[in-house]
Amino acid sequence: MVPTAVIGLPTVFSTPGDKAQVIIPVSGTVTVLLVLLQLAAAVIAAWSAWPTPAAVLVSLLVATTLVTERQRRRWLLGNHAVENQWPPTPTDPTL
Numbered sequence: 001m002v003p004t005a006v007i008g009l010p011t012v013f014s015t016p017g018d019k020a021q022v023i024i025p026v027s028g029t030v031t032v033l034l035v036l037l038q039l040a041a042a043v044i045a046a047w048s049a050w051p052t053p054a055a056v057l058v059s060l061l062v063a064t065t066l067v068t069e070r071q072r073r074r075w076l077l078g079n080h081a082v083e084n085q086w087p088p089t090p091t092d093p094t095l
Contacts, residue, residue: 006041010034010042015076035073039065 014022015031039062046058 010038018072018076026079026086032073032076035069 010031012023013026013030013034015028016022016025018031019035021090043055043059045053045063050058
């Protein structure tokens with residue numbers, strides 16, 4: 001059930017402008033929450049099922065993802081996610 005939700009929810013629900021095809025449009029806040037759900041599920045599953053070194057690696061990858069997706073998160077949480085496409089152009093004044 002959990003793998004289906006973690007994979008299926010972001011496939012069905014997405015923010016216009018963030019994905020090429022949107023089945024059910026949602027706000028950027030929902031997309032950010034879905035990404036956080038995926039990352040939390042990855043960490044919880046790794047620590048409960050894998051040896052410590054593998055779980056540490058997954059945790060480091062999740063931390064890296066949180067850092068590298070800051071600009072996208074800011075864009076999604078801003079009110080301009082619907083009218084502009086991701087990724088923004090280098091001259092995009094909204095960032």
